[in-house]
Amino acid sequence: MSNFKSLTEAVIKGDIQTAVAETQTALDAGAKVQDILDQGLISAMDEVGEKFSTGQMFVPQMLRSAKTMQECMKLIKPLFQEGEPDIVAMSALLSTTMPAMRKTIEALQEAGIRDQVKVMIGGAPVTENFAREIKADSYAPDAGSAVMVAKKLLSIS
Numbered sequence: 001m002s003n004f005k006s007l008t009e010a011v012i013k014g015d016i017q018t019a020v021a022e023t024q025t026a027l028d029a030g031a032k033v034q035d036i037l038d039q040g041l042i043s044a045m046d047e048v049g050e051k052f053s054t055g056q057m058f059v060p061q062m063l064r065s066a067k068t069m070q071e072c073m074k075l076i077k078p079l080f081q082e083g084e085p086d087i088v089a090m091s092a093l094l095s096t097t098m099p100a101m102r103k104t105i106e107a108l109q110e111a112g113i114r115d116q117v118k119v120m121i122g123g124a125p126v127t128e129n130f131a132r133e134i135k136a137d138s139y140a141p142d143a144g145s146a147v148m149v150a151k152k153l154l155s156i157s
Helices: 005-013 016-028 033-053 059-079 095-110 128-133 143-153
Strands: 087-091 118-122 138-140
Touching: 005 016, 005 033, 005 059, 016 033, 016 059, 033 059, 033 143, 087 095, 087 143, 095 118, 118 143, 128 138, 138 143
Parallel strands: 087 118, 118 138
Antiparallel strands: none
């Protein structure tokens, strides 16, 4: 199965029941987990990010789409092989949570894996100056920008 159009549309709409059913159908049909993630779920969230950044979608709809993706991830996450992630992305909605970003970067350093991952941060109270201060690799002001920054960090066009 290589066409994840129904899954992508369901995630964009925030239709949890349909998205989970489409994910299970793809798994049952023998689709690769990575393809479901890349071509179905991430593709949908790319479109959600684009719609959000152009004002065609608002925070409640974006959050519903994200929740839908999370529910689909519950099905496919156990099927992924273990490995280190390429990017650690953090977002703060309140300034009181920003110190945890610094602690996370310090924990990555202490674990000896900081050089193996890119760290990007963003969120309402976060600034590019703060990102430099805590030695994050990048900053993005919103979800749409974060997708573009992540692709740039991974050199994906």
